[in-house]
Amino acid sequence: MHSQNRNTLTLWLSLSCAALLVACGGGGSHKDARVRLLNASADLSSADLFVENGKLASSIAARSVSAYADRGPGGLSLQIRSSGDGATVASSPATLKDQTHYTVIAYGRTGAIRTSLLQEDQEAPPSGQSKLMVLNLAPEAGALDVFVTAPDASLAGATPFATNLAGGAGSGYLTRNSGSFRVRVTGTGRTDDLRLDLADLKLDSGAVTTLVLTGGSGGVLVHGLTLAQRGEAVRRDNPMARVRLVAAMAGGRVDGSIGERKLLDAAAAPVIGDYTQVPAAASALRTSLDGQETVRTLPAMTAGGDYTLLLRGPASSATLDVLTDKNRPPAQAGQARLRLVNGLAQPVSLNFNYSPLAGAISPGAAGGGTVTATTSALLTVTATQSAAALHTEPSFAALADGVYTVFMLGGDGTARGVVRRER
Structure with a gap:
């Protein structure tokens, strides 16, 4: 099993004891712990939760939460299994306390599913106030800043609710006035790098809420999911996708737009x-x-996805190919992801250090x-x-966790390659 899967109780390390370890409420008259599963991985279409090989939750769909099940306290082993084939995709130890509520959160992508354990016994805040914690469970998106503002507030000069929130980490519970807020998630230190915009997050008086950020299919945009303490999970999906227009033809001027969003503006082809x-x-x-x-x-x-819109061929009869881009870093450490987009009229092959990486890539x-x-x-x-x-490229640098695209542009007689680092 990958080392990341063995180190799955990330939140025990990354969040404050006040956020996760202090039991501040009763769990009923029984002495058992109460445990449920939140499947926060879009790659895990249906998940089961096992504790010491006993099933506690079954067939939990992506971005949904199970009912609670009772389990005796003590040091235990938690396993997340794929509902389809029963394969264990993540495993971690945990110590459960009696009369305490827990949500086991499965997150991440295929080959790198992880878990976090959230204790749900936070003391309710005073009337007129609300507690909020943000968890970055989109490790492929990198470190993120989170802003919780009035709906019409500008981000210029705004103070982040949480900053430099690494994948697997959380803000800890923070108390603020209740009300309706706008949540914007950006790349760390870059308010122009918007990853999610939620216009109407409602924080009720006396409520304890966790906002879980999950990864989009492209690897850059993120989705939201709100989890009420001991309550329901509500999906807050990102409605946006990222697209780029690539004109591969040799020469000409190109404009492109989707609705009011300009993709190219009188750009000289070939252009990315x-x-x-x-x-x-x-x-x-x-x-x-x-x-x-x-x-x-x-x-x-797909909402949260990345796409390349590839125009190729003569201007009078140009062909459009829509390519789905996977801009997630590789799951395995010490690796880089490399792909080729073929804008030529003939098949091409991509070779790395004298070995074929992809052969006979068709036009488009x-x-x-x-x-x-x-x-x-x-x-x-x-x-x-x-x-x-x-x-x-005689001295190509493929850095660890990097994602690179080689574009082949122009006509077959004037073909040229252009390399872009995506991540």
């Missing part, structure tokens, strides 16, 4: 646009290639894999049919 957030429900892309305007239908996008497609991190490697892109070198 930056990621822009758009509603995931958006259904149309408007482009102009050398003044020839076209409205193209988009396939359904992407392919790649993970590689051992290194500061200097030979990266080549070759024409699949002739093995002719189309692009070479």
Whole structure:
């Protein structure tokens, strides 16, 4: 089992004792602990909770919580199992106290599922106040800042509710006035790097609430989930997706937009646009290639996902390919993720340190894999049919946890590669 899975009680280390370890309420007349499962992993479609090989929760869907089950106190082993095949995906020790409520939280992605143990016996705050804790259970998103403000407040000069919140860490419970608030989550130190915007988080008088941040499929945006102490879990999904427009053709001017969001503005092709957030429900892309305007239908996008919209071919008959981008760092330490997006008219192959990484990548497609991190490697892109070198990087640095994309752009006679570091 991966070492991350063995070190799963992250919250016992990262949150204050006041947040998790002080029992401040009764659990009923019985002497058992009360335990439930919150499945906060989108990659784990259905999960079971076992304690000492006894099943306490069954078939808990992603981003939902089970009912409580009773379990005798003491030092125990917790296991998260996939409901489909019964495979254990995470295991951790825990010491449960009698008359105490716990939520076991499963989070993370395939190959790196982790658990945290949340004790739910916080003393209720005074009337007119509310307690809130934020947990960053989206480790692939990196460190995050969280702002809890009035609905119309600017982030300029705002003080974060929690700052530099690493994956697996939490803010501890903080008391503030009750009411309705806007929650914005950003990359640490960058208020322009918005990852989630919740317009109406309601904190009731006397309530204790945990806001759980979970990872989006693209690896950058995050979703929210509110967990009331000993109460229900409510999904607060991010409605946005990140898209970028890439014009691979050799020459011409390109405009592109989705609704009011501009993706490219009279850019000279070939060109790679930056990621822009758009509603995931958006259904149309408007482009102009050398003044020839076209409205193209988009396939359904997953909220929280990343996408490359690839335009290739002559301006008069350009083809649009919609590629799903996985910008999550590799699950295994010491690795980097490398892929190629083929904007040419012929198949190409991607090679890393003289070994094939992805072969015969079709026009309009992407392919790649993970590689051992290194500061200097030979990266080549070759024409699949002739093995002719189309692009070479003699000293390519693939840093640990990095995500890289090689774009092949231009016409077959003028092909060139451009490397982007995504993470």
